Amino acid sequence: MSEPLNIALAGLGTVGSGVVRLIETNADLIARRARRPIRIAAVSARDRTKDRGVDLSRYQWLDDPAEMALRPDIDVVVEMVGGSDGPALALARNAIAGGKALVTANKAMIAHHGLELAAAAENAGVALKFEAAVAGGIPVIKGLSEGAAANAIERVYGILNGTCNYILTTMEASGRDFADVLADAQRLGYAEADPTFDVEGVDAAHKLSILAAIAFGARLRFDAVETTGITGVLAADIAQARALGYVIRLIGTAEIDHTDNAALFQRVRPHLVPCDHPLASVDGATNAVVAEGNFMGRLLFQGAGAGDGPTASAVVADLIDIARGEKGAAFSMPSHELEALPPAQSGHRTGRAYIRFIVPDRPGVLAEITAAMRDAGVSIESFIQKGRGEADGEVIVALVTHEGPESAVSEALRILEGSDSLASPPLVMQIIA
Numbered sequence: 001m002s003e004p005l006n007i008a009l010a011g012l013g014t015v016g017s018g019v020v021r022l023i024e025t026n027a028d029l030i031a032r033r034a035r036r037p038i039r040i041a042a043v044s045a046r047d048r049t050k051d052r053g054v055d056l057s058r059y060q061w062l063d064d065p066a067e068m069a070l071r072p073d074i075d076v077v078v079e080m081v082g083g084s085d086g087p088a089l090a091l092a093r094n095a096i097a098g099g100k101a102l103v104t105a106n107k108a109m110i111a112h113h114g115l116e117l118a119a120a121a122e123n124a125g126v127a128l129k130f131e132a133a134v135a136g137g138i139p140v141i142k143g144l145s146e147g148a149a150a151n152a153i154e155r156v157y158g159i160l161n162g163t164c165n166y167i168l169t170t171m172e173a174s175g176r177d178f179a180d181v182l183a184d185a186q187r188l189g190y191a192e193a194d195p196t197f198d199v200e201g202v203d204a205a206h207k208l209s210i211l212a213a214i215a216f217g218a219r220l221r222f223d224a225v226e227t228t229g230i231t232g233v234l235a236a237d238i239a240q241a242r243a244l245g246y247v248i249r250l251i252g253t254a255e256i257d258h259t260d261n262a263a264l265f266q267r268v269r270p271h272l273v274p275c276d277h278p279l280a281s282v283d284g285a286t287n288a289v290v291a292e293g294n295f296m297g298r299l300l301f302q303g304a305g306a307g308d309g310p311t312a313s314a315v316v317a318d319l320i321d322i323a324r325g326e327k328g329a330a331f332s333m334p335s336h337e338l339e340a341l342p343p344a345q346s347g348h349r350t351g352r353a354y355i356r357f358i359v360p361d362r363p364g365v366l367a368e369i370t371a372a373m374r375d376a377g378v379s380i381e382s383f384i385q386k387g388r389g390e391a392d393g394e395v396i397v398a399l400v401t402h403e404g405p406e407s408a409v410s411e412a413l414r415i416l417e418g419s420d421s422l423a424s425p426p427l428v429m430q431i432i433a
């Protein structure tokens with residue numbers, strides 16, 4: 001068998017210790033499939049004494065991961081520290097500049113600096129791979145950039161954050177509180193170091209921007225993802241949606257808008273999903289990605305989007321590719337060939353929407369809401385008013401619109417803005433077709 005692929009691991013948390021466990025457990029089959037062994041040459045994390053459930057005594061410990069970039073005996077640096085900038089980015093830049101391949105699970109870093117790192121890797125002639133960064137263990141990057149490579153991708157959308165999906169589906173099944181369920185997701189190792197990235201939709205936006213770049217051959221534009229998280233979703237919304245035949249899921253959607261010149265639409269937002277749609281049965285920390293291509297039709301990728309084992313599986317798959325000598329292009333084509341597409345206007349879009357208001361329980365309120373809808377040209381399909389809401393004297397009013405332009409819904413909400421008939425800003429969720 002050939003020389004081993006020597007790797008250095010930075011970060012030994014949920015993902016890093018999963019990678020050590022996987023490489024140790026499956027060493028033989030990995031060596032056969034990679035046609036050479038994968039050998040851990042050095043490891044580094046903040047705290048050497050911490051019990052991680054893996055025996056690290058046989059690996060060289062580096063107090064400073066920066067050393068990895070300089071060591072001639074290391075072929076690949078595996079970054080599992082996290083954070084868009086700081087030590088992770090410094091390590092990534094130095095590793096590539098030092099001629100090492102880089103494997104990372106860090107979607108925040110790739111979303112912010114992926115184009116720079118890809119260009120640096122191309123110049124240095126080394127691989128940059130990040131399968132674990134999008135939808136954890138699901139090989140969706142490989143699926144899109146290799147399996148679907150012959151297609152023009154028309155749309156890519158799905159459930160991209162395990163923490164939010166775990167929270168929404170657990171709230172749905174148990175009626176438990178948001179905060180209580182979030183604490184569980186953190187305990188299970190699904191949540192980011194800063195869980196606001198999960199619940200505010202930022203983590204899903206990181207992943208969506210990476211997927212969109214690969215799917216459409218577009219320059220990555222994380223800054224242009226329209227992002228709303230799940231913190232505004234009430235137990236009452238979950239119940240209303242259920243009564244109407246839907247569940248609520250945080251969905252990231254990207255597609256090319258051809259209304260004027262080609263533009264890139266990217267949005268993360270809670271959506272209503274019909275109970276018979278494949279995404280409705282995706283629960284817990286499971287992720288699912290749907291990709292629609294002009295020859296392949298609709299593909300559905302589904303699996304564990306977070307957690308040590310599945311994420312490690314994706315990291316080590318990247319290492320096996322590198323061991324086999326497959327460099328590939330980080331975003332499926334050379335970074336300078338990615339097309340610079342402007343962000344699309346969401347008002348061009350059409351569809352049905354759920355709009356929820358919390359209103360004072362007094363005469364005239366419903367009339368004001370329906371008048372605003374009429375004046376903006378929004379046609380209402382159904383309307384639910386539910387008993388007393390959260391606070392005293394307030395009720396929850398939810399409506400579902402007929403198919404129509406999103407710009408009309410925005411106009412209706414603009415008319416209602418600041419009205420004393422609304423106790424708080426309304427929540428709008430699109431309905432997945």
Ligand SMILES: NC(=O)c1ccc[n+]([C@@H]2O[C@H](COP(=O)([O-])OP(=O)(O)OC[C@H]3O[C@@H](n4cnc5c(N)ncnc54)[C@H](O)[C@@H]3O)[C@@H](O)[C@H]2O)c1
Nearest residue numbers: 011012013014015045046080081082087105106306307311
């Ligand atoms: N947890 C998941 O399910 C999951 C899934 C996919 C991707 N990711 C990504 O993987 C990365 C790691 O996530 P995690 O959940 O394992 O995080 P974690 O907090 O469990 O582990 C981070 C590790 O990095 C080490 N570290 C922090 N600062 C360091 C520094 N300056 N130098 C050296 N080591 C340092 C910590 O000691 C720890 O070992 C993140 O980018 C995350 O977004 C996580």
Ligand SMILES: N[C@@H](CCO)C(=O)O
Nearest residue numbers: 161162163190192306
């Ligand atoms: N925090 C992320 C981890 C996987 O990327 C999630 O909950 O999906």
Ligand code: NA
Nearest residue numbers: 131134136138
């Ligand atoms: Na993946």
